[in-house]
């Protein structure tokens with residue numbers, strides 16, 4: 564199982580590279596990686612398992628965060644009642660369109676690969692159309708809005724060498740375009 568010791572931290576060059584595309588059928592290695600990344604998210608959202616193994620809760624995990632520079636990211640997004648509203652592993656995801664209107668979390672963002680708290684709004688597209696492959700090699704196109712779109716954008720950023728704080732306004736971390744949605 565993936566533990567915090569396996570999570571690569573900011574400063575490691577793998578987090579700043581564009582990850583390599585994967586080819587299908589996925590090797591055993593990458594199929595196992597997909598399973599383990601989703602297992603981490605499930606474990607990290609289970610208070611007992613997270614406590615036992617000292618896991619930081621995560622709603623997403625990208626392969627570069629475990630040292631694998633490939634285009635794969637798992638998402639496990641709950642609503643505020645703890646019900647899972649989005650569960651998927653993206654392979655070779657591409658954002659094919661995004662809204663001009665932006666959204667951000669009122670409490671900012673964090674990252675399993677960034678140990679320090681970095682304050683500020685992280686504006687992201689409120690609506691995304693994403694084309695990706697499933698682990699089985701099926702091509703899908705989905706539209707996400709709001710919180711699931713934020714998580715997808717955060718993970719796809721990881722696959723392109725970006726971290727959440729790259730999107731925080733350096734001059735005024737809480738600056739926002741006036742039509743930006745702020746959600747919690």
Ligand SMILES: OCN(O)CCCc1ccccc1
Nearest residue numbers: 621623624672674675714717
């Ligand atoms: O890359 C995933 N990870 O670092 C865990 C945190 C994910 C995340 C946190 C806040 C907003 C969107 C996504």
Ligand code: NI
Nearest residue numbers: 673674675676
């Ligand atoms: Ni992250």
